[in-house]
Amino acid sequence: MKEEVASAPLTLRDIARQAGVSLATVDRVLHNRPGVRPDTVRRVREAIERNAFQPHVAAAELARGRARRFAFVMPSGPNLFMQQIEAYLGEMSGWLSARRLSVEVIATDVFDPMVLTDCLEQLAGDFDGVAVVALDHPSVRAAINDLVDSGTEIVTLVSDVPSSRRHHYVGIDNIAAGRSAGALVGRLVRARQGKVAIIAGSQGLRDHAERIFGFNQVMASEFAGLDVLPVLEGRDDDARSEELTARLLRDHPDMVGLYNVGAGTPGVAKALIESGRDKQVVFVGHDVTVLTRKLLLQGVMDAAISQNPGHEARAAVRVLLALARGEPILSEQEKIRIDIVMRDNLP
Structure with missing residues (x-):
């Protein structure tokens, strides 16, 4: 097109x-x-x-x-x-x-x-x-x-x-972006133990792979009490991201943090809200859009790593x-x- x-x-x-x-x-x-x-x-x-x-x-x-x-x-x-x-x-x-x-x-x-x-x-x-x-x-x-x-x-x-x-x-420097997301999740969780999920579009996208690398660096070195779950790929699709988030919430009642590496934010947010745990799970994602602005104001999303x-x-x-x-x-x-x-x- x-x-x-x-x-x-x-x-x-x-x-x-x-x-x-x-x-x-x-x-x-x-x-x-x-x-x-x-x-x-x-x-x-x-x-x-x-x-x-x-x-x-x-x-x-x-x-x-x-x-x-x-x-x-x-x-x-x-x-x-x-x-x-x-x-x-x-x-x-x-x-x-x-x-x-x-x-x-x-x-x-x-x-x-x-x-x-x-x-x-x-x-x-x-x-x-x-x-x-x-x-x-x-x-x-x-x-x-x-x-x-x-x-x-x-x-x-x-x-x-x-x-x-x-x-x-x-x-942007995507490793630095991932490290920033890791620092935010770790500090905002304020818990010594619990699980943290990562949803990416695709690890084949260099920006997503580098963000995950930076995120895991900070988690391993500064927040050893948080257990980072294996990366799930939502292909930046809202419906798929919603399904993956709902499954994570169902399978891991001790999940305390979630990092959404790419797009698919509407699906992630919908699953968090419908589970009733949107104020319990720290949610960090990317970019300031009409949607993420609304989610930040509502307290569903805690922070956005933004690029202009x-x-x-x-x-x-x-x-x-x-x-x-x-x-x-x-x-x-x-x-x-x-x-x-x-x-x-x-x-």
């Missing part, structure tokens, strides 16, 4: 039409020439800001002689965090157009290595750059390397494949553009921070 995010680049004529003025008036405003009424100046500047229009950048891109196309390969299904990234890409349309860029969002099953591999193989020759939420699997790794060999710039997004020849990774989806969307596009132009990547600007969000500091 392909969704076109950016269309043809905006021109000065487009700005003039939106502001309801002539092209000459727009030119006077841009060059701070006299003879334009303040209200007209305001309308022109509002149109420029609304579209993130940068005429000098646009002119430079036009001089290069061609537009560039980027693809974002994203998970299919109701993953609210990934939907936020897609929404922010849509909000960048004016910025993209000014640089003669277009972005297509391609939804696929990133949990199935063969499906994801086939998706990546079909992109060869069609795009200047690809950002992919990737499964760390030999077939996926080979598909990424083939795209690199074909001249495509590759950025892994949220979940990395470090053994591939991808050019850059955009995302808007920053990730912008960083991935900026990195792909820098790679395509042969320009340096501003590492500090593109670094994605980890935030710990609780009910008392909800943004």
Whole structure:
């Protein structure tokens, strides 16, 4: 499934039409020439800001002689965090157009290595750059390397494949995120004994595997009295995550903590609420969405390990553009921070 995010680049004529003025008036405003009424100046500047229009950048891109196309390969299904990234890409349309860029969002099953591999193989020759939420699997790794060999710039997004020849990774330090989750669960449980459950989307996703590794590191070194149960995989599916959580609650009446590594949060929360143990089991998950905000306010969820989806969307596009132009990547600007969000500091 392909969704076109950016269309043809905006021109000065487009700005003039939106502001309801002539092209000459727009030119006077841009060059701070006299003879334009303040209200007209305001309308022109509002149109420029609304579209993130940068005429000098646009002119430079036009001089290069061609537009560039980027693809974002994203998970299919109701993953609210990934939907936020897609929404922010849509909000960048004016910025993209000014640089003669277009972005297509391609939804696929990133949990199935063969499906994801086939998706990546079909992109060869069609795009200047690809950002992919990737499964760390030999077939996926080979598909990424083939795209690199074909001249495509590759950025892994949220979940990395470090053994591939991808050019850059955009995302948080997932081991640190897992360690943060472990510290939160251990401290909030306040019990010396009990069981702690982990539900992941897939341990084949590098971000999930690294979060689990970091979580277990802290559990083993700082909270030896807590018994960490084997990881269960919910594939970021709400119904499956609900079923797994209900089973855990039924089989382990002494369960005191739960770490949800990926999506599937609605299912986990529903099972906790229906069991009546939502205030007894410490629940830590990821990302601030409309749903997790509500769960934090209700006290069902104790904390969310958050990463900024808007920053990730912008960083991935900026990195792909820098790679395509042969320009340096501003590492500090593109670094994605980890935030710990609780009910008392909800943004």
